[in-house]
Amino acid sequence: xxxxxxxxxxxxxxxLLVVSIMTFSFLHLVPGDPVDALGGENLSAKEEAxxxxxxxxxxxxxxxxxxxxxxxxxxxxGKSIRSNRPVLDEVLxxxxxxxxxxxxxxxxxxxxGILGGAVATRWxxxxxxxxxxxxxxxxxxxxxxxxATLFVLxxxxxxPELGVVSYVPASTGLFANLSSMFFPALALAILSGAxxxxxxxxxxxxxxxxxEFLRTAxxxxxxxxxxxxxxxxxxxxxxxxxxxxxxxxYLIGGAVVIESIFALPGLGQLLLAAIAQRDYPVIQxxxxxxxTTFVIINLAVDLLYPLLDPRVQLExxxx
Amino acid sequence: MSSPVLELREVSKRFGTRKHPVWAxxxxxxxxxxxxxxxxxxxxxxxxxxxARIAVGLELPTAGSATVMGRPISEVRGKGLIQMVFxxxxxxxxxLLRVAPSVREPLDAVSAQPVHxxxxxxxxxxxxxxxxxxxxxRFPGALSGGQKQRVSIARALSALPPVIVxxxxxxxxxxxIRAQILNLLREVQSAHATACLFISHDLxxxxxxxxxxxxxxxxxxxxxxxxxQLLGAPAHPYTYALLSAVPKLQQGRHARKRIRLCxxxxxxxxxxxxxxxxxxxxxxxxxxxxxxxxxxxLHDDHFAACHYAPVEESKLAALAAAHEGEGA
Amino acid sequence: MTxxxxxxxxxxxxxxxxxxxGTWRFLCSDASLVIxxxxxxxxxxxxxxxxxxxxxxxxxxxxDVLAAPSAVHLLGTDxxxxxxxxxxxxxxRSSLFVAVVATIVTMVLGIAVGMAAGFFGRATDxxxxxxxxxxxxxxxxxxxxxxxxxxxxxxxTLIIVLIVTYVPQVVRLVRASTLQATxxxxxxxxxxxxVNRLRIMWRHVLPNMRGVLIVQATITVAHMLLVETVLxxxxxxxxxxxxxxxxxxxxxRQWMEIAPWTVLAPGGTIVLIVAAFxxxxxxxxxxxxxxx
Numbered sequence: 047x048x049x050x051x052x053x054x055x056x057x058x059x060x061x062l063l064v065v066s067i068m069t070f071s072f073l074h075l076v077p078g079d080p081v082d083a084l085g086g087e088n089l090s091a092k093e094e095a096x097x098x099x100x101x102x103x104x105x106x107x108x109x110x111x112x113x114x115x116x117x118x119x120x121x122x123x124g125k126s127i128r129s130n131r132p133v134l135d136e137v138l139x140x141x142x143x144x145x146x147x148x149x150x151x152x153x154x155x156x157x158x159g160i161l162g163g164a165v166a167t168r169w170x171x172x173x174x175x176x177x178x179x180x181x182x183x184x185x186x187x188x189x190x191x192x193x194a195t196l197f198v199l200x201x202x203x204x205x206p207e208l209g210v211v212s213y214v215p216a217s218t219g220l221f222a223n224l225s226s227m228f229f230p231a232l233a234l235a236i237l238s239g240a241x242x243x244x245x246x247x248x249x250x251x252x253x254x255x256x257x258e259f260l261r262t263a264x265x266x267x268x269x270x271x272x273x274x275x276x277x278x279x280x281x282x283x284x285x286x287x288x289x290x291x292x293x294x295x296y297l298i299g300g301a302v303v304i305e306s307i308f309a310l311p312g313l314g315q316l317l318l319a320a321i322a323q324r325d326y327p328v329i330q331x332x333x334x335x336x337x338t339t340f341v342i343i344n345l346a347v348d349l350l351y352p353l354l355d356p357r358v359q360l361e362x363x364x365x
Numbered sequence: 366m367s368s369p370v371l372e373l374r375e376v377s378k379r380f381g382t383r384k385h386p387v388w389a390x391x392x393x394x395x396x397x398x399x400x401x402x403x404x405x406x407x408x409x410x411x412x413x414x415x416x417a418r419i420a421v422g423l424e425l426p427t428a429g430s431a432t433v434m435g436r437p438i439s440e441v442r443g444k445g446l447i448q449m450v451f452x453x454x455x456x457x458x459x460x461l462l463r464v465a466p467s468v469r470e471p472l473d474a475v476s477a478q479p480v481h482x483x484x485x486x487x488x489x490x491x492x493x494x495x496x497x498x499x500x501x502x503r504f505p506g507a508l509s510g511g512q513k514q515r516v517s518i519a520r521a522l523s524a525l526p527p528v529i530v531x532x533x534x535x536x537x538x539x540x541x542i543r544a545q546i547l548n549l550l551r552e553v554q555s556a557h558a559t560a561c562l563f564i565s566h567d568l569x570x571x572x573x574x575x576x577x578x579x580x581x582x583x584x585x586x587x588x589x590x591x592x593x594q595l596l597g598a599p600a601h602p603y604t605y606a607l608l609s610a611v612p613k614l615q616q617g618r619h620a621r622k623r624i625r626l627c628x629x630x631x632x633x634x635x636x637x638x639x640x641x642x643x644x645x646x647x648x649x650x651x652x653x654x655x656x657x658x659x660x661x662x663l664h665d666d667h668f669a670a671c672h673y674a675p676v677e678e679s680k681l682a683a684l685a686a687a688h689e690g691e692g693a
Numbered sequence: 694m695t696x697x698x699x700x701x702x703x704x705x706x707x708x709x710x711x712x713x714x715g716t717w718r719f720l721c722s723d724a725s726l727v728i729x730x731x732x733x734x735x736x737x738x739x740x741x742x743x744x745x746x747x748x749x750x751x752x753x754x755x756x757d758v759l760a761a762p763s764a765v766h767l768l769g770t771d772x773x774x775x776x777x778x779x780x781x782x783x784x785x786r787s788s789l790f791v792a793v794v795a796t797i798v799t800m801v802l803g804i805a806v807g808m809a810a811g812f813f814g815r816a817t818d819x820x821x822x823x824x825x826x827x828x829x830x831x832x833x834x835x836x837x838x839x840x841x842x843x844x845x846x847x848x849x850t851l852i853i854v855l856i857v858t859y860v861p862q863v864v865r866l867v868r869a870s871t872l873q874a875t876x877x878x879x880x881x882x883x884x885x886x887x888v889n890r891l892r893i894m895w896r897h898v899l900p901n902m903r904g905v906l907i908v909q910a911t912i913t914v915a916h917m918l919l920v921e922t923v924l925x926x927x928x929x930x931x932x933x934x935x936x937x938x939x940x941x942x943x944x945x946r947q948w949m950e951i952a953p954w955t956v957l958a959p960g961g962t963i964v965l966i967v968a969a970f971x972x973x974x975x976x977x978x979x980x981x982x983x984x985x
Contacts, residue, residue, distance in 0.1 A: 065830055072836070076843040176724060183725065183975055187968035189919055191926050192942060192960040199949050199956070244975075302834065303923060307946075318927075321839050329839075336832055421885045443887015451878040459879045461900045467879070471886040520882065 159242025726976025807867025
C-alpha cells in the first residue's frame with residue numbers, strides 16, 4: 047500500500063512538468079503578452095521593448111521556461127505582473143476560500159445525490175423514481191451562473207437582512223462565514239448533485255439487476271430498507287467516488303463564475319483576472335496548483351477504493 | 366500419403382511480456398489431411414483455442430511454422446483456404462447484417478464474382494446446412510442458437526475452403542441440438558472432402574467426430590493417435606483419466622475404473638519443471654519431476670509423451686486409489 | 694441427404710408495419726426520450742421559425758425600456774427597448790448552431806481517431822491515449838477562456854475551442870467501444886476471410902457502436918451548449934450586438950430586481966434548450982438499454 051502510494055507520488059513531478067510545459071507553450075503561442083495588457087496603446091514601441099527586456103520576455107521561450115522552472119524548484123513562483131506581489135502569496139491567500147467553497151459544495155452535492163439516488167432506488171420503477179430522475183436531468187441542465195443569479199435575486203427579495211451578498215472570512219465568525227458561503231456552495235452543488243444522483247441510481251440499477259446476493263439477503267428476512275442501506279448503496283458509491291473526486295479537483299481550482307457573482311475572493315477570480323491581463327506567472331502558478339490538487343485527489347480516490355469495495359486490488363499482483 | 370492440408374510444425378506461442386511470459390503453446394506439431402478430421406481435446410489452459418487461432422491466422426506463432434496447402438498461413442488469409450466456426454452462436458454473426466450477406470462475406474473476399482453467382486452459392490450453402498430459402502433474408506436475432514450455428518457453418522463453407530476449424534462449435538448448444546449439428550458437420554465435410562480441425566473439451570464429442578485425436582495438456586501434446594487407438598488403448602495417464610471420467614453409461618462394456626486426478630490444474634503461468642503433468646499424475650516419480658518426456662512412438666500413428674506409457678490400467682487404478690486414500 | 698430434415702425458418706413477414714413501426718415503438722419506449730424528442734423539435738422550430746412568428750426586430754431599440762411582459766412584447770423589453778422574445782429566438786439559434794456544428798465535427802474526428810486507436814492498436818493506440826490523457830489534464834475552461842481572451846471571440850473561434858475541448862473525451866469513449874467490439878467473433882470471421890481492415894471497421898465495428906455514439910453526441914451537444922453560455926456570460930461568446938443567451942443573463946443581472954424577466958427569460962431558455970438535449974440523451978440511453 048505504502049509502496050503503491052509512493053510510486054504514484056513519484057510520478058507527480060513528471061506530470062506537473064508536462065502540464066507546465068504545455069501551459070507555458072500554450073500561453074506563448076497565443077497572440078499577445080503581458081506588456082500588451084499592461085500598456086495598451088499608451089506606450090511607445092521603445093518603451094514596450096524596454097519593458098519586455100525587463101520582464102525577460104525577449105528571451106527565447108524555452109529559456110524563459112527554464113528560468114521559471116529553476117525558480118519554482120526553489121519554491122519561488124515568481125511575482126504577479128499585475129500586483130507585484132509574490133505569486134505564492136496571491137495564491138495562498140485565496141486558496142482557503144476556494145477550498146472551502148469546493149468542500150462545502152461537494153458535501154452538499156453528495157448529500158443531494160446519494161439521498162436522491164437512494165429514495166429513487168427505494169421506490170424503483172414508480173413515479174417517485176421517474177420524477178427524481180427527471181428532476182436530476184433538469185438539474186444537470188441548469189447553468190450554475192443562472193442558479194447563482196436566481197439565488198441572489200431570492201436573497202435580495204426574501205432575505206433582505208442578509209444584506210449585500212459578500213464574503214465573510216472565517217476569522218470574523220464561523221457562522222457568518224458559513225452563511226455567506228451557503229448559497230454559492232448550493233449553486234455549485236445543484237449541477238453536481240444532479241449528476242451524482244443519476245450516477246448512484248445507475249449504479250444501483252446495475253447492482254439490482256445483476257446481484258444474486260440480494261436474493262439471499264431478502265430470503266433471510268431483511269427488510270427493504272435494510273437491504274438498501276447495507277448492501278446496495280455502499281456498492282453504488284464506488285463509481286461515484288471517481289466522479290466526485292474529479293468534480294472536487296475541478297472546483298478547488300476555482301469556480302470562476304460563482305466566485306464572480308458572489309464576489310468571493312477565490313482562485314477562480316484570480317485566474318480570470320490573470321488571464322485577462324496575461325499575467326503569466328500567476329497563470330502558471332494557478333495551473334500548477336490545479337494540476338497538483340488533481341493528482342493528489344485522484345490518488346486519494348484510488349486509495350479509497352479498496353475501502354469501499356474489498357474486491358479491488360491496487361497492485362497488479364499475482365492473483 | 367498425400368501431403369497434409371494443414372500443418373503445424375513445432376509451433377510455440379508466447380503471450381505476455383518478456384519478463385512475464387505466458388507460453389500458451391510449446392512445440393506443437395500436428396497435421397491434417399484432406400477429408401480427415403483431427404480432434405483436439407484438452408481442458409481450459411491446454412492451449413487448444415490458441416491452436417485454433419493460429420490455424421486460421423488470427424495469431425502468428427512465436428516460433429515454428431503453420432502452413433495451409435504448403436503456404437504460410439499469414440499469406441493465405443483472404444484466399445478462401447481456411448475458415449472457422451466459433452463457439453458462441455450469438456456473437457458469431459453481425460446482428461446488424463442479414464444472414465445472406467454474412468454468409469457471402471468469405472466469398473466476396475476471395476474474388477469479385479457477379480452478384481447472381483454469389484447469391485446462388487449462398488442459397489446452396491444455406492440449403493446444405495438445412496435452412497430453407499427464407500433464412501437468407503432474416504437477421505440473426507430472429508434465429509435460434511442451432512439455426513445460427515448452421516448459418517455459421519454455411520458461412521464457413523461458402524468459399525469451399527479445404528480446411529475448417531471448429532472451436533467448441535457445439536458447446537454452447539442445447540444437448541438435443543448438438544447431435545444434429547455434429548451430424549451436419551460430418552455430412553458437409555464428407556461431401557466436400559474438407560479437412561477439419563475439431564476442438565473441444567468434451568472427449569465424447571471429439572471422439573464421435575474425429576479420425577485422429579490429439580490430447581493437449583498445458584500447451585503441450587501428450588498423446589496423439591487414431592480414435593480407435595486412443596479409446597481402446599490409451600497410453601498417457603492423462604488420456605486415461607479423461608476417458609475414465611466419462612459417465613459409465615456412455616462407456617458401456619468398456620467401462621473403466623475411474624481415475625481421479627488430484628490437485629488443481631497448475632496455472633499456465635507457473636509451469637512445473639519436468640513433465641507438465643507430474644503434479645497430478647498418479648504414477649509420477651522422480652524422473653517425471655526432473656525430466657520432460659519426449660514424444661515416443663508406440664505404434665504406427667500412435668505417440669505419447671510419457672516416460673512410462675503405456676501404463677497398465679490396473680496399476681494406474683491402484684495408484685490413483687492410493688493417492689485418493691492419502692487425501693492428496 | 695439426412696441433414697436432419699431441412700429446418701424451416703419463418704419467413705420475414707414484415708412484422709406489424711415493418712421498420713417504420715419498429716422505430717416508432719422504440720421512440721415511444723421511454724418517457725425521457727419522448728420528452729427529449731418533443732422538446733428538441735419544439736426548440737428547433739422555435740429557433741428557426743420563431744422570429745417570423747414573433748414578428749419583431751430583435752435589434753430594434755426603442756423608448757419602451759425595461760417594459761414588463763405585455764401583449765406586444767410577450768417577454769418584455771430589455772434596457773435599451775429591444776424585444777426580449779425576439780432576441781431569445783436569435784440567441785437560441787446561434788447557441789444551437791455553434792453547439793451542433795461543433796458536435797458534428799467533434800464526433801467525426803473523435804470516431805476517426807478513436808477507431809484507429811482501438812483497431813490498429815499498439816503504437817497508434819499508445820500515442821493517441823497519451824495525447825488524450827494530456828489534453829484531459831488541462832482544465833478545459835481555462836483553455837477556452839485564454840484562447841478567446843487572446844484571439845477575440847467569434848463564432849469560428851468558439852466552435853474550434855469547443856471541438857478541442859471535447860474531442861479527447863469522444864476519442865476515449867470510441868476507443869473503448871472499438872476495443873470491445875473487435876473481440877467479437879464476427880469481426881474475427883471477417884479477418885479470417887481477409888476482409889480489408891477499413892471495411893471491417895465500416896461494416897462490422899462502427900454500426901454496432903451506433904447507440905453509444907448517438908447518446909454521446911446528444912450529451913456533447915448539451916455540454917457544449919452549457920459551456921457556450923458560460924463563455925458568453927463572461928463576455929467571451931458571440932460578440933454583440935448579436936444576441937447571445939448567456940450574455941443576456943449577464944446584462945440582465947443589473948436590472949434583476951426591477952425587471953426580472955431580463956434574467957429569467959434568457960436563463961429559462963437556456964435551461965429548456967440544454968434540458969431538451971439532456972433528456973434526449975438520457976432517454977436514448979434508457980431506450981437502448983431496454984432493447985437488449
